[in-house]
Amino acid sequence: MxxxxxxxxxxxxxxxxxxxxxxxxxxxxxxxxxxxxxxxxxxxxxxxxxxxxxxxxxxxxxxxxxxxxxxxxxxxxxxxxxxxxxxxxxxxxxLRTPPALAGEVVEHVLEEPDSWDARTPMSPADIGQVLDMAGVDFVGDVPVVYAAPCMFRGRHIAHLVILGPEGPKTVMLLPHASVDGRRAFSEHGLRGVLLPAGTGSIAVLARGADVPADLEKALVSAVRWR
Ligand SMILES: [Zn+2]
Ligand SMILES: [Zn+2]
Missing domain, CATH: 1.20.81 (Receptor-associated Protein)
Incomplete structure (x- = not known):
């Protein structure tokens, strides 16, 4: 290479x-x-x-x-x-608080700047390998253009970018980080939400725009921790 x-x-x-x-x-x-x-x-x-x-x-x-x-x-x-x-x-x-979680998510995403540039939907097989490694199912009709196995808070997680009509959104599936309710945040030009999902949470981030409410619902119902 x-x-x-x-x-x-x-x-x-x-x-x-x-x-x-x-x-x-x-x-x-x-x-x-x-x-x-x-x-x-x-x-x-x-x-x-x-x-x-x-x-x-x-x-x-x-x-x-x-x-x-x-x-x-x-x-x-x-x-x-x-x-x-x-x-x-x-x-x-x-033991850390949700604001710390938001900060860590933002920091993680800032370290992967190329992730925002993907535009081609990935094959279900390629996405499946990443989900298998992270131990999560993600079922829905959201086009995934980027899927990386990443390390976050000491475990492998799935870091996805989905492409909607309003542009790319980053989605991090966090089975081991719980939040007690929806939390919006805005840091370093990134706006996002932490969403409770079963025993874990989902972080959704957009650049300079809000995350649409209907997308939040779709994502929460698309995720199943294994
Ligand atoms: Zn590499
Ligand atoms: Zn990542």
Whole structure:
């Protein structure tokens, strides 16, 4: 690969990294050598992978200790505290407030400026791969022109751009970030809303325009967390 990385290349690379960050084909490694964003994605995926493994090993070790050494209730309390510790180490952001979430979403989108330029609808197969990696279903007749597997608050998410009559809108599907109600925000020339969707939320952003209300409804009903 030569020249600036295209969204297509980045998507393929991230799908590889998400499937197995430890063994990557040569072309993926070559891309990582030239693309800062994907390299960061790889590093964060490796960190995530390590944290999950460490948590699993701790739990296994805990449950392997003979029953005599600790009463059942104590073992359970220990396992729970380990889980809580892992949760806290990896999930401090869960305690942050919705305005912080809006700021993080805006920051994320600003780092992917090319995402706004896509105009060609992507194939259902290509979109499906990204949704699979993010663990979400997105069913609706909204034309998706950009779909990237991204890292957000410590997990893989689907970052989409849909193309409506009023121009492109960015849609980030966030199964792990909940909001207690609709929140509108406006930062750095981007206007958007955080919408509650089941146990998670959806962030919708537009450049210099409001997000149409009927689109909000359509998006919320299009999303199913797996
Ligand atoms: Zn890339
Ligand atoms: Zn992204």
């Amino acid at each position: 030569s020249g600036a990385p295209t969204p297509d290349e980045c998507r393929h690379v991230r799908l590889h990294v998400g499937a197995d960050p430890h063994s990557l084909p040569a072309d993926v490694q070559a891309h990582l050598a030239t693309c800062d964003a994907c390299r960061r994605f790889r590093d964060e995926t490796l960190m995530l992978d390590q944290r999950v493994r460490a948590a699993l090993e701790l739990q296994l070790a805990q449950f392997r200790t003979p029953a005599k050494s600790a009463p059942r209730s104590r073992r359970f309390a220990l396992a729970a505290s380990i889980l809580l510790g892992v949760f806290m180490a990896g999930g401090v952001w869960l």
